[in-house]
Amino acid sequence: MDKYDVIIIGAGPGGMAASLYTVRANLKTLMLEKAAPGGKMMSTWEVENYPGLGKVTGFEISEKMFNHTQELGVEYKYGDVSGIIDKGDIKEVHTSGGDVYETKAVIIGSGTTPRGTNAPGESKLSGRGVSWCAICDGAFFNDKDVVVVGGGNSAIEEATYLSKMVNHITVVNVLDTLQADKKAIDEANATGKMDYKLGYEIVSFDGEKQLESVTIRNVKTQEVEKLEVEGAFVFIGHIPETKFLEGLEITNQWGYIEVNSKMETKIPGIYGIGDVIEKELRQIATAVGDGTIAAVNVSKYIESISHK
Ligand SMILES: Cc1cc2nc3c(=O)[nH]c(=O)nc-3n(C[C@H](O)[C@H](O)[C@H](O)COP(=O)(O)OP(=O)(O)OC[C@H]3O[C@@H](n4cnc5c(N)ncnc54)[C@H](O)[C@@H]3O)c2cc1C
Structure with missing residues (x-):
């Protein structure tokens, strides 16, 4: 030994x-x-x-x-x-x-x-549109629309990184504010590619072989929405x-x-x-x-x- x-x-x-x-x-x-x-x-x-x-x-x-x-x-x-x-x-x-x-x-x-959301479809579509690493997988989503889940520094900084390649990013955060610091948020906003869905939770990651959409729900009104995206990046701790x-x-x-x-x-x-x-x-x-x-x-x- x-x-x-x-x-x-x-x-x-x-x-x-x-x-x-x-x-x-x-x-x-x-x-x-x-x-x-x-x-x-x-x-x-x-x-x-x-x-x-x-x-x-x-x-x-x-x-x-x-x-x-x-x-x-x-x-x-x-x-x-x-x-x-x-x-x-x-x-x-x-x-x-x-x-x-x-x-x-x-x-x-x-x-x-990285922690997952545990929403239906997440593990099935992991590596097929659902990712925990922007630097590893970002390039697969050139000119596509994606969702970033989370509102802390990691989520917002990675969203800014993704903005270099993707077409549009919807940041979905369960809290109705972002926890990231001001500098990170300003940089994200300066990309002109961000949209925010604050106070929303993930209901499911949808698709058979590849991610086709992400279903989200407003935690206050319970209203459900479908975001047509090909990528979802999860940064929630x-x-x-x-x-x-x-x-x-x-x-x-x-x-x-x-x-x-x-x-x-x-x-x-x-x-x-x-x-x-x-x-x-x-x-x-x-x-x-x-x-x-x-x-x-x-x-x-x-x-x-x-x-x-
Ligand atoms: C997206 C993102 C962006 C970040 N940006 C910054 C930043 O800009 N600045 C900053 O200061 N920090 C940043 N951080 C945080 C920083 O990366 C971490 O705080 C730091 O890497 C922690 O170092 P560590 O050595 O404790 O663990 P880790 O970096 O997590 O390394 C742990 C290592 O242990 C290995 N390991 C685990 N289990 C086993 C096992 N059973 N047997 C053998 N090996 C094992 C893993 O494979 C891994 O390589 C960021 C984190 C993330 C996720």
Whole structure:
């Protein structure tokens, strides 16, 4: 069985930042990732609030961070982590592919995945007009009409991104206001392609093989309307990626990992960072900060158990 000082689960910005600090502290580090390095940055069109980088694409910032980890010698492997077994000073990390790794500490930076509306037709038409990623799927809807579901920053910023290719966008939000900030809303409006249906919920995504329309309902009047669109992009929040932690009892009632200010969970040697922890602000910079704090405390923890 391969043995490590620390295993980092997830190569998002949090995990990658943590890995820089653990390898520089001479800890034998393995970073496991089930998709591509970058995490949610990979499905983000543009980032302009990470200090020092100006305006970069999500792909560019992902690549820069990943290259940095590789320059410093972080070991990176594909691995879909399916469980962690706590054996005191040693933890076992298991993957769905059957690999088992032994480690002194684990840093969990597994992030979140997009939430669905659960409306009829959503899963059937997923990838057939219904999408959770504008940067991945936007180009399929050149000159078409689409719906964007949600009213927060992600929804409005992604709608602005989609406006570069699609013909028209109807933003459908269940609340009767938008929660996005003013700058994001102004930029969206400046595209001249937005229409808003505020105070509307999704009734269904309609179509046999491809999305043909989205049925919406006014939450006050109950009046139902059909929007003839070929694409629907859903941005209504996220669900923490913590199913593989079942049994460890380190998550709260919503599935987010509970940590203290050192990013420690209640199990010594297991840390949580980034979007997957219970916290106020989920951003690249805050994930990087969490990863940094966890890594420094992992070093101290490993030092302490080696003197036992
Ligand atoms: C559309 C959109 C736009 C955004 N725009 C910005 C922005 O402009 N600026 C900003 O600061 N933030 C932005 N954010 C937020 C930012 O992307 C996140 O806060 C940040 O990526 C969180 O980093 P993380 O490392 O915690 O997790 P993530 O980036 O979510 O990475 C987690 C990684 O863990 C992997 N993983 C999950 N489960 C497992 C498992 N079981 N085994 C192995 N690997 C696993 C995932 O595949 C993923 O790669 C945006 C988010 C979205 C969705």
